[in-house]
Amino acid sequence: MSIQLSEQEIVRRESLAKLRALGINPYPADLFPVNALTNQVKEKFVEGKEVVLAGRMMSQRIMGKASFAELKDSAGRLQVYINRDELCPGEDKTLYNEVFKKLLDIGDFIGVKGTLFTTQVGEKSLKVKELTVLSKSLRPLPIVKTDEDGKVHDAFTDPEMRYRQRYVDLVVNDGVKEVFITRSKVMSTMREFFNAKGYLEVETPILQPVPGGAAARPFITHHNALDMPLYLRIANELYLKRLIVGGFDGVYEFAKDFRNEGMDKTHNPEFTVMEIYVSYKDYNWMMDFTEEMIEKVALAVHGKPECKVGENVISFARPFKRISLTDAIKEFTGFDISGKTEKELFDWCRANGIDADESMGKGKLIDEIFGEKCEKNYIQPTFITDYPKEMSPLCKEHRTNPDLTERFELMVNGKEIANAYSELNDPIDQRERFEEQLRLSEKGDDEAMFIDQDFLRALEYGMPPTSGMGIGIDRLVMLMTNQSSIQEVLFFPQMKLEKKAVELTDAEKAILEVLKANNNMDLTALKNTVGLSGKQWDAGMKGLSKHGLVKVEVNGDSKTCVLK
C-alpha cells in the first residue's frame, strides 16, 4: 500500500537480506519443536530445566557480550538471557554478534532452547543455548513499556488504530486477549448448558428471501444466478420455529444478524445473538432457564455470581427480580397504564416530557414511557414481563389479559439484554398480527414489514406450545468484561474505509514502473524507455516529484532520476 517506506522499514528489509546472505531463512518451513509456554514455565518453575519456547521478541537489552530479551508467546512473557559464549561456544560468534544483536528486531518471531534459571535480581528467566529465527517482522510495533511501579508508558491507545489493526492491539496490549477469551467462555458455557439438556445446535440461512422475526432495516444483496434479491437476516426466529414445527424439542443457534441502521457504542451492523426455542414450555419456564444460564455464565467467567460493571456491582445470583411492565411504570411514574386509551397515553406522554407523535400506537407509547422513565433504573438483573400485544406480534396472548402478551425482557445495567416469549402458535392469530403490523407500518414507517407466507404455512401444520428466548451476546460479553463499547468485544468492529493511498495517474505509474525495475536512471534514458509524449512525460514527472516519489539529481551535464 505505502510505496514509501520509513527508515525503520528499510532497515528491517536490509536485515532480512543480510539474514539470507548468512544462509538463514527468515521464514523457515520446518516445524519448530515448542514444548512449553511461558506461563507454564513460570508457574512450574524448575531451576535448570531445559525447555523449548517460541514467540515474538518484545524487547532487547544488549550489554556487550550478554543480553536480555523478552519473549512473548500466546500465554504471556518470559525474559530470556543470551550469553555470547554460551550461544556460540566455538570461534564463530556470528549468531550472537550479527544475527541477534543487529539483524533481529522487536516483533520478530524466534525459537529458543535453553535452561531455566533465576537472575540476581530474582527474575525467572531462560538461558538460551540455541536460537532460531522463525519469522522476520518488517514493520515496527508500537513500543509499550511498563515501569517498576506498573505505570504504562507510550500505551497504544488510539481506538482507531486499535480497531483497524486489531492484530497489533492484541500483540502490544496485554489484556485485550482476555476480553476475547472471556467472550469464548461465555459462549461455550451456554453451549454446554444447552447441550446437557439435549437441545440441538443448528444453523439457519443468513441469506433470506424474506427477512423476518424483527422490525429492522435489512441489508439487501442480489443473487446473480437466481436473479433475485436476498436479504441478510435480521433475526433467526422464524427459521428456528420451523424446526420446532419439524419436531425438534429444543433448538438453538449462535448467529450473526445484520441490521442496516445507525452505529454507536452499543450497535454494530453485524452482531451476535443466541436464540433458543424449547417446545412444551412457556415464558415462566424460560425465565427460570434464563436465570440459570446467566448465573452459570457469570460463575464460569468470574468464579462468583457478581461482577463489576462501571460503577456498579451486579449480582447474577438467582432469583432475579420479576415485575410486570405495568407495575414497573407504576413504580417509577405513579401512572397506571392499564385500560388506558391511546389518547390518554398520548396526553400523558406529552404532559410528562416524552416525545410522542400521531403515528405511535398504544404499544409504542407504552414502550416510550418505559424506555424514558424506567429502563435505566434496572441495574440489577430484572425480568420485565407482560408487554402490550401491539408491540409483540410473534408472542402469544397473555393467558389472563387479552391486551397483553406472555413476553419478558431481561434488563441489566439499565439495558435490555434478552427477550423471550411464549411463542404464538395459532396460525390464524399470527396471520392477523402480521396484517396488523403491516397496517401500523403503513401509517408512516420506514421499516417495511414483510409477511413470511411460508412461516405461516409451517404454523398451519401445527407448532407445539413453545417458549423462545434471544440474547445479545455482544452486550452480555460487555457486561461480563466490564466494557462500555461494543467495539471492545468485537475483534473487527465495522469501520469506514481507510483513506486511499495517493492515486497515481497512468503516466505516473508507467514512469514509476520503469524506474523501479532499473532503480536510478539517467533522465533521457528514462524518458526514452517510458515512451510517453512530451506532455504526458512532463505531467507525470511533475506529479511524481510532487508526491515525493522521485527526485531528479543534477550533476554537471548528467541528470539522474532517483527513486525515493
Next chain:
RNA sequence: GAGUUGGUAGCUCAGCUGGUAGAGCAUUUCACUUUUAAUGAAAGGGUCCUGGGUUCGAAUCCCAGCCAGGUCACCA
C-alpha cells in the same frame, strides 16, 4: 443526523498572539557478561490528515472535506 474534541517522526505527545518543526521511546553507530522503562556517547528520521483561502510568510488563522473518539437524538 446535530453539535463537540482530536489528526504533527515508527509509537506516545509538546509546539504561546502566524516567523527555518521539538522531546521521550524506537532506529543507526560505538562502549558494556545477570539487566529490567538497562545505562553512557553520538547520529539520522517529517505529505504537520486533504484541498482551498487570508498573509511578505500558515502546523498555527478562516472555509470546505476525510477519518476517529466521546455526547445527544434516532433506531432495537
